[in-house]
Amino acid sequence: MWTEPILHVDMDAFFVEVERLRDETLRDRPVAVGGVGRRGVIASASYEARAFGVRSAQPTAIARRLCRELVVVSPGHGRYGEMSEMVFAIFRSFTPYVEGLSLDEAFLDITGLRRHYESPIDVARDIRAKIATDLGLPASVGIAATKFVAKLASEVAKPDGYRHVPVDVQLQFLHALPVDALWGVGPATFAGLRKLGVITVGDLAEIPEPTVTSSLGPTVGRHLIDLANGIDPRPVQSDSEAKSLSVEETFSSDLRGQDRIEAALLGQSQRLSGRLRRSGFAAETISIKVRYDDFTTLTRSVTPGVAVDSPRDLFSVGKQLLGEVDLSRPVRLLGLGGASLVAASTPRQLRMDSNERLDRLADAVFGVRERFGEHAVDPARLIDMQTEDLESDR
Amino acid sequence: MRIRAQRDDLADVLVRANRAVGTRTALPVLQGLLCEVAGSILRVTGTDLDMTVTTSAEVDVLEEGRVVIPGRLLTEAVRKMPAGQVTIGVKDNDVEIEGNGPRFTVRPLTIDDFPVLDDVVVDGVEVDGEALAEAVGQVTIAASSDGARPILTGVLFESSEAGLRMVATDSYRLAKKDLAGVGLEGTGLVPARGLRELPRTIGSSKVTAQLGDREAVFSSDKGMLRLRLIDGSFPKYQSLLPDTYPNQVILEKEALLDALGRVALVAEDHIPVRLKLTDGGVEVTVSRQDVGGETEHLEGEFSGTDEEVTIAFNPRYLQEGVTVISGDSIRIRVIDGFKPSVLDDGGEGDYIYLLMPVRV
Numbered sequence: 001m002w003t004e005p006i007l008h009v010d011m012d013a014f015f016v017e018v019e020r021l022r023d024e025t026l027r028d029r030p031v032a033v034g035g036v037g038r039r040g041v042i043a044s045a046s047y048e049a050r051a052f053g054v055r056s057a058q059p060t061a062i063a064r065r066l067c068r069e070l071v072v073v074s075p076g077h078g079r080y081g082e083m084s085e086m087v088f089a090i091f092r093s094f095t096p097y098v099e100g101l102s103l104d105e106a107f108l109d110i111t112g113l114r115r116h117y118e119s120p121i122d123v124a125r126d127i128r129a130k131i132a133t134d135l136g137l138p139a140s141v142g143i144a145a146t147k148f149v150a151k152l153a154s155e156v157a158k159p160d161g162y163r164h165v166p167v168d169v170q171l172q173f174l175h176a177l178p179v180d181a182l183w184g185v186g187p188a189t190f191a192g193l194r195k196l197g198v199i200t201v202g203d204l205a206e207i208p209e210p211t212v213t214s215s216l217g218p219t220v221g222r223h224l225i226d227l228a229n230g231i232d233p234r235p236v237q238s239d240s241e242a243k244s245l246s247v248e249e250t251f252s253s254d255l256r257g258q259d260r261i262e263a264a265l266l267g268q269s270q271r272l273s274g275r276l277r278r279s280g281f282a283a284e285t286i287s288i289k290v291r292y293d294d295f296t297t298l299t300r301s302v303t304p305g306v307a308v309d310s311p312r313d314l315f316s317v318g319k320q321l322l323g324e325v326d327l328s329r330p331v332r333l334l335g336l337g338g339a340s341l342v343a344a345s346t347p348r349q350l351r352m353d354s355n356e357r358l359d360r361l362a363d364a365v366f367g368v369r370e371r372f373g374e375h376a377v378d379p380a381r382l383i384d385m386q387t388e389d390l391e392s393d394r
Numbered sequence: 395m396r397i398r399a400q401r402d403d404l405a406d407v408l409v410r411a412n413r414a415v416g417t418r419t420a421l422p423v424l425q426g427l428l429c430e431v432a433g434s435i436l437r438v439t440g441t442d443l444d445m446t447v448t449t450s451a452e453v454d455v456l457e458e459g460r461v462v463i464p465g466r467l468l469t470e471a472v473r474k475m476p477a478g479q480v481t482i483g484v485k486d487n488d489v490e491i492e493g494n495g496p497r498f499t500v501r502p503l504t505i506d507d508f509p510v511l512d513d514v515v516v517d518g519v520e521v522d523g524e525a526l527a528e529a530v531g532q533v534t535i536a537a538s539s540d541g542a543r544p545i546l547t548g549v550l551f552e553s554s555e556a557g558l559r560m561v562a563t564d565s566y567r568l569a570k571k572d573l574a575g576v577g578l579e580g581t582g583l584v585p586a587r588g589l590r591e592l593p594r595t596i597g598s599s600k601v602t603a604q605l606g607d608r609e610a611v612f613s614s615d616k617g618m619l620r621l622r623l624i625d626g627s628f629p630k631y632q633s634l635l636p637d638t639y640p641n642q643v644i645l646e647k648e649a650l651l652d653a654l655g656r657v658a659l660v661a662e663d664h665i666p667v668r669l670k671l672t673d674g675g676v677e678v679t680v681s682r683q684d685v686g687g688e689t690e691h692l693e694g695e696f697s698g699t700d701e702e703v704t705i706a707f708n709p710r711y712l713q714e715g716v717t718v719i720s721g722d723s724i725r726i727r728v729i730d731g732f733k734p735s736v737l738d739d740g741g742e743g744d745y746i747y748l749l750m751p752v753r754v
Binding site: 096097111112302305346347348349350351352353354356 | 748
């Protein structure tokens with residue numbers, strides 16, 4: 001059994017690095033992503049910029065004063081959401097136990113990999129390597145026995161490194177840190193602790209518990225003392241259960257007839273499949289949403305028993321659901337969604353009508369579309385429809 | 395209507411007919427059992443429209459007539475009577491159920507609402523009742539219970555060279571059984587749910603089976619089971635059956651079932667059991683992140699073109715298939731970890747259980 005099975009993976013200057021993928025000239029220079037207007041604020045700063053004292057949440061004007069060469073890029077150019085989905089897909093290809101904290105950081109419980117790797121350090125190395133080769137992004141990893149120590153360790157590891165905190169030196173590691181490094185210590189709590197003479201985590205661990213609880217209250221006090229002693233029983237909460245992904249579109253002219261509606265569903269199956277694959281998920285529940293020209297809206301859903309992520313399966317389930325609604329009425333909006341998401345790497349029961357060759361084809365099509373754009377390859381049925389649209393537009 | 399009979403004889407015909415009575419029915423009258431008395435015979439019919447069971451018994455007839463009585467109440471009331479004679483009769487628009495002291499008064503249901511069922515001319519082929527019951531058990535495990543795909547909730551009956559062929563699939567597994575020497579004509583999709591009731595409703599040593607355009611009818615000395623056929627065409631299953639299997643292993647059935655019993659302690663449906671087929675037998679492994687795991691080796695004869703092959707299955711599907719295969723050994727034939735595997739008894743068996751693997 002590994003004693004340190006928890007990873008905290010934190011992308012380094014995520015927004016800046018995503019911008020650098022788009023624009024090579026931003027490399028090796030102080031760069032920040034943030035508002036460029038008079039009241040703009042820095043969202044993310046490159047390590048070159050941080051060397052000048054540029055920090056996130058700083059007004060852009062101050063940042064520019066600190067660093068004359070600072071290049072400020074306004075957010076929104078980069079595909080942050082999409083890149084984040086891809087980063088998380090990599091996490092989920094290692095373990096289904098992924099708890100996302102934001103677009104660019106997550107906890108991973110890698111207990112299940114102990115048969116496949118010598119140590120958690122090797123897992124961390126592989127994850128960092130995969131993110132670097134596949135996406136060209138740097139990430140730092142903290143490896144520890146608990147979530148909060150792992151998070152502190154990744155902070156120390158930055159930039160572009162990893163830090164392993166073995167459980168037997170965990171307290172040494174913790175006690176040397178300033179007390180405001182602890183989770184839950186904001187300015188008010190910090191001030192309270194300073195009054196007690198607490199500067200480092202080690203100081204906190206040494207003073208008697210009643211002193212802390214009478215000053216900070218029993219709940220917060222107890223919690224901080226536990227943290228200072230390395231106690232954090234919170235498990236990694238994989239966040240796939242609650243999540244859902246969906247695509248929907250409102251048509252410029254209402255869709256009439258089963259053929260047109262199914263063709264639109266086919267296109268949405270392709271797009272939803274792309275989003276699911278990019279984020280490393282498959283959906284156990286599939287739903288459709290239909291809004292008619294009089295704005296009445298219906299939804300139908302089904303849980304087919306196996307998780308689906310391929311365009312073909314999504315289309316076939318979606319079509320089955322369309323069979324439950326009236327398709328003779330004009331349709332104004334159509335949507336297709338997946339919920340109860342599970343990591344695509346979780347074992348999947350195969351069906352007798354699964355077709356390995358079609359699955360490989362779908363993989364290839366997905367690859368082409370990722371590289372050359374959404375309409376690089378389309379089912380013939382959709383191409384007909386696009387041509388028709390063009391003609392009717394004229 | 396008024397009859398008298400031994401409690402246990404009455405309970406038997408009522409309980410079996412009541413198996414066709416659903417708890418949630420479209421029409422209130424379907425909660426009832428139709429009791430018809432003529433000559434010296436009590437005939438009891440329960441139906442949910444898809445499945446109809448008719449049973450009968452010789453009773454003391456005090457007065458002929460027909461009445462529909464709420465099925466569950468009637469059945470339970472008779473069962474809970476003291477041992478001995480029980481009388482059921484209509485008096486002043488109520489039904490009285492009386493047995494050596496206790497007396498129930500029950501409101502009957504409207505007899506005119508009870509569905510009129512077409513008459514059946516029993517004209518089928520005779521089948522060994524035990525063989526039929528075994529076959530039903532072997533194929534219905536593979537049928538789907540998902541109402542969204544009605545076709546897969548049925549068992550295909552068709553005639554084959556050997557006799558009667560029964561096939562069911564829920565698209566994850568498929569069971570195929572040949573009943574030799576049963577010359578049943580025609581093809582039909584018989585609901586698995588109703589078929590499973592066959593042994594408990596009219597099961598007997600001799601059963602007559604017939605397949606019409608709209609229903610399948612099974613009858614015996616214990617009564618009649620009528621099942622409305624499912625509309626639609628069954629998947630073309632022949633093309634799904636592989637022609638050759640490069641690898642196979644033969645295992646002792648009891649040992650495999652014991653191992654799967656241990657696996658089940660750790661696994662759930664979505665946690666696959668892995669089988670590594672290699673010289674000397676099979677290595678069985680299951681592991682679950684938050685619980686732990688189990689592993690063991692099963693002795694067996696392996697032969698194959700591959701040095702070893704690993705395949706993963708839903709443990710429940712595997713266990714269900716192994717359980718219904720008759721004989722002492724199980725042969726598992728495998729192509730690879732992505733294509734269907736086939737389980738049978740290793741002989742020129744009349745039964746195969748095809749199982750899709752879990753991709754891991």
